[in-house]
Amino acid sequence: MFKTLLFTLLIIAISVALLSITIIIKKNGKFPNIHIGGNKEMRKRGIKCAQSQDRDARKENRMAVKEINKKQ
Numbered sequence: 001m002f003k004t005l006l007f008t009l010l011i012i013a014i015s016v017a018l019l020s021i022t023i024i025i026k027k028n029g030k031f032p033n034i035h036i037g038g039n040k041e042m043r044k045r046g047i048k049c050a051q052s053q054d055r056d057a058r059k060e061n062r063m064a065v066k067e068i069n070k071k072q
Contacts, residue, residue, distance in 0.1 A: 035049065036049040036052075037049055
């Protein structure tokens with residue numbers, strides 16, 4: 001049981017090291033921005049993530065005319 005656990009932890013450690021090799025080697029290495037808003041082509045096409053679209057939809061339009069609700 002202990003050998004299996006140790007072997008599993010070794011495999012996980014090697015996998016993490018291999019996945020982060022470019023981050024470690026580069027001078028200012030950091031994780032890539034995979035968010036939709038960080039993609040130049042998506043911004044050109046006007047495509048946003050759901051959170052950004054929701055935030056924009058909830059903003060109050062300052063130029064809108066306020067309607068008067070009269071109770072009858």
